[in-house]
Amino acid sequence: MGTGSFITSGNLNIAIDIVNHRGIVIDTGAGLAAVTAAAGAKPGMLGYCLSTGSNFTADTFYTRKNVNDGWYAMTVTISGTKVTGST
Numbered sequence: 001m002g003t004g005s006f007i008t009s010g011n012l013n014i015a016i017d018i019v020n021h022r023g024i025v026i027d028t029g030a031g032l033a034a035v036t037a038a039a040g041a042k043p044g045m046l047g048y049c050l051s052t053g054s055n056f057t058a059d060t061f062y063t064r065k066n067v068n069d070g071w072y073a074m075t076v077t078i079s080g081t082k083v084t085g086s087t
Contacts, residue, residue: 023042025048029056046064047061056071057073
């Protein structure tokens with residue numbers, strides 16, 4: 001992917017070169033695996049895996065390594081009050 005290109009997941013389109021060359025990718029494990037430096041990925045990009053595959057785990061957040069040669073799985077802790085009555 002080059003300048004001005006997009007990563008698409010469902011109805012979500014995000015230009016890779018926005019926000020200081022950072023972006024968010026929401027895709028399957030195979031989709032995240034396809035986001036490489038050669039494809040336009042930048043260090044610090046964020047990813048969320050929708051389904052397990054290609055060494056990625058569903059419902060896990062990832063960030064691109066600083067050297068841009070792969071992804072780190074992120075540990076996310078959420079605390080707060082549960083919201084009920086919404087879907």
